[in-house]
Amino acid sequence: MNGAPDAAKPSLSGRVARHAVSLLLTLLLGGFFGALLLRFGPGFDVDERDLDMRYSAQSREAIHRERAGDRNIFSFYVRYIERAAQGDFGVSRSLAVPVSELIATRAGVTTRLIGLGLAFGWTLGLGFAVASVRWRKPAVIVFSETFCGVALSLPAAVVALLVFLTAGPVSLVIGIAIFPRVFRFARDLFEKALDRPQVLAASARGVAERWIFLRYVVRPAWAPLIALAGVSVSIAFGAAIPVEVICDLPGLGQLAWKAALARDLPVLVSLTLIVTAITLAANAVADVALEAART
Amino acid sequence: MRWLPCLLACQALFAQGELRFNLRHEPKTLNPILAAEDASQAIAYLTGGVLIRVNRLTQELQPELAESWKVAPDNRSIVIHIRKGVRFSDGTPFTAEDVAWTLQTATDPKLHSPAGESFSAKGSPARGQVLGPDAVSIVFAAPVASLERLFDQLPILSSKSPLKEKAALGPFMVASYQPGIEVVLRRNPNYWKKDASGKQLPYLDAVRLPIQQNREIEFARFSRGEIHLINQLEPELFDRLKKANPEAAFDAGPSTDVDFLWFNQVAGASIPDYKKDWFRSRNFRNAISRAINREDLCRVVFRGRGRPAVGPFSPANKFWFNAKLTPSRFDPTAALKLLQQDGFSRKGDVLFDKQGHAVEFSVITNAGNRIRERMAVLIQQDLQAIGVKLNIVTLDFPSLIERITKTFQYESCLLGLTNVDLDPNEMMNIWMSSSEDHGWNPSQKTPATPWEAEIDNLMRAQSAAGERLKRKALFDRVQEILRQEEPYIYLAHRNSLSAVSPSLRGVHPAALFPQTYWDIEHLSLK
Numbered sequence: 001m002n003g004a005p006d007a008a009k010p011s012l013s014g015r016v017a018r019h020a021v022s023l024l025l026t027l028l029l030g031g032f033f034g035a036l037l038l039r040f041g042p043g044f045d046v047d048e049r050d051l052d053m054r055y056s057a058q059s060r061e062a063i064h065r066e067r068a069g070d071r072n073i074f075s076f077y078v079r080y081i082e083r084a085a086q087g088d089f090g091v092s093r094s095l096a097v098p099v100s101e102l103i104a105t106r107a108g109v110t111t112r113l114i115g116l117g118l119a120f121g122w123t124l125g126l127g128f129a130v131a132s133v134r135w136r137k138p139a140v141i142v143f144s145e146t147f148c149g150v151a152l153s154l155p156a157a158v159v160a161l162l163v164f165l166t167a168g169p170v171s172l173v174i175g176i177a178i179f180p181r182v183f184r185f186a187r188d189l190f191e192k193a194l195d196r197p198q199v200l201a202a203s204a205r206g207v208a209e210r211w212i213f214l215r216y217v218v219r220p221a222w223a224p225l226i227a228l229a230g231v232s233v234s235i236a237f238g239a240a241i242p243v244e245v246i247c248d249l250p251g252l253g254q255l256a257w258k259a260a261l262a263r264d265l266p267v268l269v270s271l272t273l274i275v276t277a278i279t280l281a282a283n284a285v286a287d288v289a290l291e292a293a294r295t
Numbered sequence: 296m297r298w299l300p301c302l303l304a305c306q307a308l309f310a311q312g313e314l315r316f317n318l319r320h321e322p323k324t325l326n327p328i329l330a331a332e333d334a335s336q337a338i339a340y341l342t343g344g345v346l347i348r349v350n351r352l353t354q355e356l357q358p359e360l361a362e363s364w365k366v367a368p369d370n371r372s373i374v375i376h377i378r379k380g381v382r383f384s385d386g387t388p389f390t391a392e393d394v395a396w397t398l399q400t401a402t403d404p405k406l407h408s409p410a411g412e413s414f415s416a417k418g419s420p421a422r423g424q425v426l427g428p429d430a431v432s433i434v435f436a437a438p439v440a441s442l443e444r445l446f447d448q449l450p451i452l453s454s455k456s457p458l459k460e461k462a463a464l465g466p467f468m469v470a471s472y473q474p475g476i477e478v479v480l481r482r483n484p485n486y487w488k489k490d491a492s493g494k495q496l497p498y499l500d501a502v503r504l505p506i507q508q509n510r511e512i513e514f515a516r517f518s519r520g521e522i523h524l525i526n527q528l529e530p531e532l533f534d535r536l537k538k539a540n541p542e543a544a545f546d547a548g549p550s551t552d553v554d555f556l557w558f559n560q561v562a563g564a565s566i567p568d569y570k571k572d573w574f575r576s577r578n579f580r581n582a583i584s585r586a587i588n589r590e591d592l593c594r595v596v597f598r599g600r601g602r603p604a605v606g607p608f609s610p611a612n613k614f615w616f617n618a619k620l621t622p623s624r625f626d627p628t629a630a631l632k633l634l635q636q637d638g639f640s641r642k643g644d645v646l647f648d649k650q651g652h653a654v655e656f657s658v659i660t661n662a663g664n665r666i667r668e669r670m671a672v673l674i675q676q677d678l679q680a681i682g683v684k685l686n687i688v689t690l691d692f693p694s695l696i697e698r699i700t701k702t703f704q705y706e707s708c709l710l711g712l713t714n715v716d717l718d719p720n721e722m723m724n725i726w727m728s729s730s731e732d733h734g735w736n737p738s739q740k741t742p743a744t745p746w747e748a749e750i751d752n753l754m755r756a757q758s759a760a761g762e763r764l765k766r767k768a769l770f771d772r773v774q775e776i777l778r779q780e781e782p783y784i785y786l787a788h789r790n791s792l793s794a795v796s797p798s799l800r801g802v803h804p805a806a807l808f809p810q811t812y813w814d815i816e817h818l819s820l821k
Binding site: 042043044045046047048049050051052053054055056057058059060062063094095096097101102105106164167246247248250254255258261262263 | 321323324331332404405407409412413415418473474475476506507508509511512515690691692693694695696697700701721722724725730731732
């Protein structure tokens with residue numbers, strides 16, 4: 001009876017292939033809709049040089065003619081994808097620097113920021129979840145709940161401002177954005193696991209509490225936590241934009257903000273594709289890992 | 296040998312070192328002839344060698360790479376004799392050919408060089424003709440008044456150097472650029488200038504320019520001694536610095552910047568006709584102008600470090616400012632009388648026009664500019680006192696540009712202007728009614744009003760007149776008309792405020808760009 005549904009399930013390689021196709025399609029559509037939004041947003045077809053009184057009318061016309069290719073968003077996107085497939089992401093409209101160069105010089109800053117932030121947020125979230133479930137002391141529970149509530153209600157931009165004013169470590173902001181999600185999710189998982197009969201049986205057998213916690217609570221929770229890890233990467237990316245802007249960090253988030261203000265189509269489309277790819281890849285890895293853990 | 300320690304001590308006295316100050320934006324180009332915005336212009340100023348320089352303190356012309364020059368009586372050409380024995384940073388000799396080549400490159404229509412744009416007359420670019428290894432003639436298609444001042448904005452490039460535009464004639468050369476992080480300039484080993492004692496200039500070894508947009512961070516870095524200069528300091532930060540470190544705070548008096556408000560008078564704009572009638576009325580514009588308390592704007596927004604504006608030029612522009620004019624005096628009663636002449640009447644707290652429409656309009660300004668946002672709020676309060684409701688709309692810059700230059704979907708706009716060049720010729724595009732830059736009503740086929748026609752004629756006449764005082768008289772009349780008609784309601788000139796580290800010597804802040812480091816070659820660090 002149990003054999004039939006298992007046989008209908010795709011293999012691991014099949015799931016990987018499905019994720020790859022889904023990632024590619026989402027990527028292409030995400031990039032296109034990003035470009036479309038920018039194209040039809042206000043201020044797309046202007047240039048700051050329009051206000052420079054040194055330019056003659058003929059020069060301004062010539063400047064606008066040079067950018068006429070970007071007005072038809074379909075042909076722009078097709079050309080962009082063709083070039084991107086060969087590793088050429090175009091040249092920034094506002095900075096006149098190849099987009100790949102801009103991304104290469106800034107990726108390190110964002111990677112460090114997000115990496116440290118994720119490490120901090122996860123350590124804090126898991127630490128508080130373990131403390132509040134394992135010891136179940138009112139003081140620990142109240143403190144962790146209050147801290148979690150405050151962290152959840154504070155926008156990343158406000159925390160960034162506080163960190164900047166106190167000259168604190170900037171990755172703290174990302175950590176604070178990640179922490180409440182990890183804490184609540186992990187705590188709920190641990191609490192459910194503690195209610196399982198195996199825990200009661202192990203306790204009756206006189207197994208040490210530490211071992212019960214590790215074996216019956218933490219071990220079954222790691223698979224759903226991997227799924228959350230995928231989501232937390234996209235949360236961290238989202239928080240990186242205001243953080244880098246407010247704290248003046250030359251990362252991809254700040255580049256995205258400046259590109260949005262300058263209506264820089266090649267940069268914005270490239271960043272949309274990169275962030276979408278990373279987010280989808282993180283989710284896909286988490287998904288595949290989750291499935292693998294279950295089977 | 297006894298002199299060796301003394302020489303070393305003297306060298307230490309002119310402490311070499313690295314000057315550090317922030318660029319507030321990413322430079323859009325490192326090619327000096329393409330520099331258009333502040334960051335690129337700062338790098339161009341530090342690396343580019345020019346033939347003739349406008350001294351930022353005296354505002355007089357001074358020879359640089361040009362040893363001498365002579366302008367033809369018809370103001371259509373200039374012969375320049377260049378300095379001999381000068382070399383670019385890579386050792387390539389500087390010749391008259393480089394001047395002709397630079398001009399040809401800068402005026403290439405494909406490049407859109409703002410410096411090159413100024414070298415056009417009647418739509419044709421100026422042409423350079425080499426007269427010999429050390430002499431070059433530059434010919435314009437039509438007379439250009441004060442044409443020698445144009446060379447202040449044209450850094451000379453090498454026609455022969457393999458480094459192309461990276462070969463510098465200025466005191467520094469670009470050593471490295473990390474997008475989003477910093478630009479580093481190193482001393483040009485072949486810089487041609489020496490000080491009075493024969494010492495090679497510049498004194499500094501390098502200039503490091505971190506790219507940092509956030510002004511609070513910039514100020515914190517200055518306070519920690521990480522950077523040595525801040526130009527165009529906000530009044531609030533200036534006051535903080537003045538309290539904490541008075542010897543580091545410099546107020547060079549009124550800058551050449553001006554903030555102003557204007558009404559949309561474009562015939563085809565999508566605003567109600569009755570509002571267009573208001574905006575086209577001189578009485579209405581004068582009344583709004585009189586209802587705005589400029590003294591308050593200067594006191595509150597600029598913390599007393601600004602002065603009411605009367606026209607496009609501030610007293611910082613020593614020659615062209617019309618000192619006979621006085622700013623519109625704050626007088627709400629007089630404002631209401633002017634409005635009554637146009638049939639406006641006040642019922643309770645609301646002003647109505649003769650057709651019974653309540654007087655209400657919006658003002659757009661650029662979001663994130665704290666000074667303009669505060670100005671808009673104060674103007675809103677002032678106008679409320681005469682029954683006018685002002686709605687403030689802040690937009691990001693591309694949206695704002697689109698509205699004022701393309702769609703004309705706005706009622707009034709609050710913006711500022713930075714006068715880079717002191718000569719009114721640079722403003723031809725603003726005042727000519729046929730121009731796209733004629734803000735309140737651009738691209739007119741024929742002047743919409745007699746006074747705009749008069750301004751057109753006066754601007755053409757001053758541009759063709761060779762004699763400087765005659766030009767001044769003609770432009771004074773333009774300023775008078777602008778004061779009477781108020782198509783732009785000029786509000787205030789902010790002071791040129793800067794922060795200079797006490798460890799930096801030789802700084803004489805000026806009102807003109809680049810305020811603190813205009814004399815970079817003579818600056819040194821303790």
